[in-house]
Amino acid sequence: MTASYEDYNAAVKAFWTGRDLQTEKQIASGKIDAGTRGSATGGKHLEPLQGVIAGEFAPLTRIGATVRQSGVLPLPGYYRRAKEWDIVVTYNDILVAAIECKSQVGSFANNFNNRTEEAIGSAVDLWRAYEAGLVGTIKPWLGFVFVVENAPKSTSVVRDRGKPLYPTDPAFDNSSYTTRYELLFQRLVRERLYDAACLISSVKGDGIYDEPQPEVSTRNLTAAIAGRVAYIEGLA
Template identity: 35%
Template sequence: MKDLFDTEGGADLPSLDNLGPEVESAIQFFWETLQGQAEEQRVSANTTRGRRAQVLGGGQMDGFAGLIEDLLVAEGVPRESVKHDYQATLPGFFRHEKEWDTAVVHEEELLASIEYKSIASSFGNNLNNRSEEAIGSNTDLLEAYEEGVFSPSPQPFVGYLLLMADSEDSNAPVGLREPNFNADEEFQGASYARRAELLCLRMVRKRLVSGAAFLMSGEEEGLAAGAFTEPNEELRFERFVRELTSHVSAHL
């Protein structure tokens, strides 16, 4: 993988102290890609999201993958230690392997694995699928670590980032099907957005992940300016990346 930034060209790595514009850029690229408008950004050398997407391939969440990579590099992680997609394939315990979105593998030690997911439509089906994927994949990775699959690696940072469209459908209360037993009280009358927030929060508190971020963005505002909101203080992007970079840096 070549550098996301040409330092000889004067581009700077992002700072943990000024993440707002960086996240806005990743959000904007998400919406551009979703609407098929990202080709111009991929070939551009004049935008942050264009430079990152040109390297990573232009997937919807690649703006976040590139930003995470740059933040890790800014904290001293060698760029070649930050791997994506096929190069981020890791063995499991209950299954043979999984291709993670990002993995930090430094000197033959697994330091972090991260998934970036989004839901912009069909909220019910997509959220169910995302929940099953996250719970299963994270359980598999942690079990593999406990069984020494990654030895002599320290316990890796397991990260999960979820971006959901901020819309009337995602924010409306949703009914429950309870033919046999009552669902958890916190799901009663909860919207898809609240359900997604609970997924991320409970994975953190049950230690299925080391850290999680949950962001929401409306299509019109996100496409125009990368606008986003963070409904839960515990799931803020800044907290997520500070925990990630601190963990990885401590094990370099």
């Protein structure tokens, strides 16, 4: 099933609803996390988005592939024992695809580096595991989907603290966190750490506000997934 812009837009709206419901549940139970963390720690708010992406791999089920998007989905690592991925698609002994879905709402200064390290580290670890023969003999397909809140603190110029010992890449000068995410995912794809990535900017409570970088957009992700599906169908 090919996903449309409207499918992704509806999933992003549901993402916000899921965050709100998670906060309500924690309030009702008396377990409230600090700041906005309470709406994210339940782990369910990205399921609508995961569902859209998983649906794009659904045609492969006709040839016996398995599309998993819930529960614990660990894949072997090389620098660590295993890493859980949000969507895992397999066909016989082939790891067809592994996709991560993440978001950032508020706390941009505190969490930007963490999200960056997660994205880089997950890919490096799985590619090394593939090279070591731990995830089959067919090259896997990796994807990363990220929703960032469109807010003043994510779109205004970052006031960096401290002067680096050496000159930094000028591309990051006078940039916002959203721009830095654009550069991150664009470079991750160009360096082939991920076969496709998607960066979605969204105002709280709404759908897709912007896809700031066409190279890492829902349209590009959908086309890349279609290519992977066709490749696996060809092997079958």
